[in-house]
Amino acid sequence: MPEAIAGRPEIAAGAPLRRSGARFLKRRRAVLGRLAGWSLVESAQTFLLGYALARALDDGFLGGSLAVGVAWLAAAAVAVCAGAYGTARVYGAVADLVEPLRDSLVRKVVDRGLHAPDGAAVSRLTHQVEIARDTFAGLVLVSRSFVFVTVGALAGLCSLAPVLLLLVLPPLVLGLALFGAALRPMARRQETFLVTDEAIAEETGAAVGGLRDITAAGAERSVAAAADERFDAERRASGALARWSVCRVLALGISGRLPIVLLLVAAPWLLDRGVTAGALVGALAYLSQSLLPALQSLMHGLGTAGTRLGVVLRRLTAVPAAGAADARPHRVPRSGVAVELSGVTFAYGPHADPVVRNLDLTLPVGGHLAVVGPSGIGKSTLAALVAGMLEPGSGEICRPGTEGRVLVPQEAYVFSGTVRENLLYLCPGEVADADVAAAAEAVGASALLARLGGPDAPLAPAELSAGERQLIALARAYLAPAPLVVLDEATCHLDPAAEARAERAFAARPGGSLIVVAHRISSALRADRVLVMDGAHARTGRHRDLLRRSALYRELAGGWGRGGAGATPSPGAAPLQPALPAGDADGVDAVAGSGLAGDGGHVVAHRAGRQMQDAGDLGDRGALGGQ
Numbered sequence: 001m002p003e004a005i006a007g008r009p010e011i012a013a014g015a016p017l018r019r020s021g022a023r024f025l026k027r028r029r030a031v032l033g034r035l036a037g038w039s040l041v042e043s044a045q046t047f048l049l050g051y052a053l054a055r056a057l058d059d060g061f062l063g064g065s066l067a068v069g070v071a072w073l074a075a076a077a078v079a080v081c082a083g084a085y086g087t088a089r090v091y092g093a094v095a096d097l098v099e100p101l102r103d104s105l106v107r108k109v110v111d112r113g114l115h116a117p118d119g120a121a122v123s124r125l126t127h128q129v130e131i132a133r134d135t136f137a138g139l140v141l142v143s144r145s146f147v148f149v150t151v152g153a154l155a156g157l158c159s160l161a162p163v164l165l166l167l168v169l170p171p172l173v174l175g176l177a178l179f180g181a182a183l184r185p186m187a188r189r190q191e192t193f194l195v196t197d198e199a200i201a202e203e204t205g206a207a208v209g210g211l212r213d214i215t216a217a218g219a220e221r222s223v224a225a226a227a228d229e230r231f232d233a234e235r236r237a238s239g240a241l242a243r244w245s246v247c248r249v250l251a252l253g254i255s256g257r258l259p260i261v262l263l264l265v266a267a268p269w270l271l272d273r274g275v276t277a278g279a280l281v282g283a284l285a286y287l288s289q290s291l292l293p294a295l296q297s298l299m300h301g302l303g304t305a306g307t308r309l310g311v312v313l314r315r316l317t318a319v320p321a322a323g324a325a326d327a328r329p330h331r332v333p334r335s336g337v338a339v340e341l342s343g344v345t346f347a348y349g350p351h352a353d354p355v356v357r358n359l360d361l362t363l364p365v366g367g368h369l370a371v372v373g374p375s376g377i378g379k380s381t382l383a384a385l386v387a388g389m390l391e392p393g394s395g396e397i398c399r400p401g402t403e404g405r406v407l408v409p410q411e412a413y414v415f416s417g418t419v420r421e422n423l424l425y426l427c428p429g430e431v432a433d434a435d436v437a438a439a440a441e442a443v444g445a446s447a448l449l450a451r452l453g454g455p456d457a458p459l460a461p462a463e464l465s466a467g468e469r470q471l472i473a474l475a476r477a478y479l480a481p482a483p484l485v486v487l488d489e490a491t492c493h494l495d496p497a498a499e500a501r502a503e504r505a506f507a508a509r510p511g512g513s514l515i516v517v518a519h520r521i522s523s524a525l526r527a528d529r530v531l532v533m534d535g536a537h538a539r540t541g542r543h544r545d546l547l548r549r550s551a552l553y554r555e556l557a558g559g560w561g562r563g564g565a566g567a568t569p570s571p572g573a574a575p576l577q578p579a580l581p582a583g584d585a586d587g588v589d590a591v592a593g594s595g596l597a598g599d600g601g602h603v604v605a606h607r608a609g610r611q612m613q614d615a616g617d618l619g620d621r622g623a624l625g626g627q
Helices: 002-006 017-026 029-061 066-115 121-160 162-209 211-217 220-265 267-272 277-317 379-387 419-423 433-443 446-452 466-479 496-507 521-526 543-549 551-560
Strands: 337-346 356-364 368-372 394-398 405-408 484-488 513-517 529-532 539-541 588-590 603-605
Touching (some): 017 029, 017 066, 066 121, 121 162, 121 277, 220 277, 368 379, 379 513, 405 466, 419 466, 433 466, 446 466, 466 496, 496 513, 529 543, 543 551
Parallel strands (some): 368 513, 368 529
Antiparallel strands (some): 588 603
């Protein structure tokens, strides 16, 4: 087809549906001409049916000529055969009209799904496109059948006795007018029904995809209640549509059945005015065998399939409003950027203080960032924002459209099943055993897998320690096809050596980017850059730079010193002395003299510090002179 070669969709996304439909039909004038020609052949039987019966009775059987009567009946039979031949050719012409529409809609839906994906895309592609195809074909068939059958029947009635039109035309026009008035309300109810159908597809699709998570979280009742609401909405929409369908039944009775009743009641009056018995029989044949079935098909087709077609075409060809999925304007990250935050602010409630405030941050592809700060300062909140689990109250978080990300939280998620099922939970396809073994080796989980019995061994989460569960989660994230990995204290139950091995493995993945919410300062030493969160002004930089610039970072670095772990002290600097054994019930330990000016062998909390106060902030008498 030329349209497919040119790559031009048949239905323009922003154009009104009627103009788009007119353009679609205009391009296929030859197909429409063929369809009209074969429909004319098909409708010849309509005209000959009633007319042949009338002539067979009046000129043949009632006139005493059996041969004439049989001849007219034979002519009607020949017309039926010719009509059947025309019907066969009609279906071929309809196919030439319908299939290009289907192809065009599929292209439109796929293009929209790639550029603006949502949960209803599957319903549109697998369900609504087929609705459009089938209903359009049915609509073409019943509409042209009604037009040609009605013309044939009315021409036949006029040829038998023009007075018969007085009994047929008024109720026919009245019924069609009533039906036309009910089409728009029925279309609106049909659209409501389709909206609820999409909502069911989205709700059940999400539930089926997360059955294991739903069971693990004990959320069966809430998920079932949400699904029940969707089905109840669809039931109400179906009821409203059914009530409006009563108008269709009433219109059919007026336009199709009332003329038959009027013809029978007025038969004596018609016979007195010269209408023959054969003409009455032919008129009844026109009404009951041709016009009534055509009306039934038309009203059923337009009332159900036709309104549905209009709604479906509007929904399939509509362009989603800009910002419908996200009220903020979408910015594409710069080339080579894994994630970019611009002016991001987040608070847990409209009246709560922001946990993250006006944060600007750029992580390049292949970058390794450590996030440090006191407990409760918002490090896990930032991890959830980067991973997409939380939406910022203001600002933007931009990620490349094709990039995935994995968030590994502190409490590792392990479920009952095999080791392989746990490790490949985030992998869309098959993974070779060699790749599984390589991932386990990279993050330091090989010994654990061997102890458990290999990838196909059963896994009981309750029998694993917290550290072993973290190793399983780390290997799972390493196998996932996601370039960006966020470790939110995901190694807190591992020893420092195991933690270092896992972080180095993620940092070394080709094209991978890593964000580590650190609980040990050693994680910051391994990172390319460090983000220090203090609740007001976040700072980024390298370890040595932050030691000079950030008092909070100096406090967090603590006994690691200015050179970091394992660094050689500066010449002439007094070595830091280790703390005495912990044992104070208040959670503080005596500290041996550090050799620093003003040191008096004080006590220091052996838990994580929450804030840092520089010299002079305590109102002491002289620099470090007062206690």
